[in-house]
Amino acid sequence: MTQNDFNNVCSLPVFAQLAKHDIDKLLLGSASKTLRHRDVLYRMGETAETFALVTKGALKLVKLLPSGENVIMSFAAPGDFIAILIMSRQANAYPITAVAMGASSVLQIPRQTYLSEWTTRPLVLERVNQLIFSRMTEIQEQKALGKASLAQKVASQIVSLIERFGDENGTILLMPLTRQEIADSVGASVESVIRIMSQWTQQGILRTSEQHLEIIRMDLIAEIIRGAEKA
Amino acid sequence: MTQNDFNNVCSLPVFAQLAKHDIDKLLLGSASKTLRHRDVLYRMGETAETFALVTKGALKLVKLLPSGENVIMSFAAPGDFIAILIMSRQANAYPITAVAMGASSVLQIPRQTYLSEWTTRPLVLERVNQLIFSRMTEIQEQKALGKASLAQKVASQIVSLIERFGDENGTILLMPLTRQEIADSVGASVESVIRIMSQWTQQGILRTSEQHLEIIRMDLIAEIIRGAEKA
């Protein structure tokens, strides 16, 4: 890991206000890994030797169903952990597949380091809990949308992604995201997602060029989420 | 809290192998509370002064949507925590409403005790993480059922409830559960749930008497969950 990487890592909320030598210990034996678009970091079912801390880019956490469908469980942003919760269980397998969306990097940290360094520092554990809390909250919000219309789900998913992976204005999504992926994350078919989104494009609510997605009329999107469907 | 209560609490996995005086400290200022069917423990929006540890019975964790619908986020069994994740946030409100299902009891523990005693004990924090991990796993499994048929969702929900709140044979659910509640937890309408379940009753797969629900043909239910719909 370069000095630059290290500084980057230190600025993440988990490590805020920790002494350099503490951070060194927490990262004992860890390796920085650079991922290209669609590279697989962890595959569901593999034995979990390390967990990961995202430092750049974005990853999707996917479950492959017996039926052959993909379900995107959630997205990981810089500062998020992947698979940290299974570190304290013996010889466990990754419960999901983690795939990079666009150029990304992560720090892979050995289970042993987690067991010896992370679990002995209350402050760190507390911070990890905070992150898990956010993830829980996010999933619960999605579940609360259970009976909403597909348009509401899609709008809400896009907005929450832009909140985490957007530009400074909060209007452009800085990560490649296909309609298939949106469908997989809200549990719908691609075609339905496309129909909804192209309608929005026609209405000038949304723009999608190259690999970027931009919301033009955030106010209208907000209305859709609130359930004021019709145009 | 009676001596009896105390012994009960000590046998919960969170406190396994802890010294009595440690447990005493962890429970500083806590109060045991007995709940009757449908009593409300916490109401969504109230300021969170305490979190709770379930010691007996069952509770449902509900969100009330602006539309007036209820969504059951999850169920809490003995040994589960309620609202522990928001304890480390300042002046936060409960994110859900917690309602007892049948006679239950909980231990209410002050935020202050959490902050001073719980967050300073790595072992305890680790155990809390374990519990949160189970909750996450449960929610994720539900999300993975996203595109499955309603019958699959209902069957799967019932089975997972019996695993946590069932008798020793794993066939009878020892807690009052209405069809409305099943509907609220899988995101469906009561009528649809009723149609599915009465069909099962006619086919001798299921029996529901008084407040109890019994699975007669677990093999058939398992098949339904696997997606082998037709009878």
Next chain:
DNA sequence: CGCTCGGTTGATGCACATCAAAGGCTGTGG
């Protein structure tokens, strides 16, 4: 004895999934 609550049943309609076909774009290999 009217009340509410849980369960049940039927009729109707709609929001989606599914199936099918096609065009653009990218990368890959001959």
Next chain:
DNA sequence: CCACAGCCTTTGATGTGCATCAACCGAGCG
């Protein structure tokens, strides 16, 4: 440089699972 395969997107036609609305019943309960 062209042909081909794969991925992403799009559009249309068709079907269906489930919500919704509307009744009704029995049981417990004040």
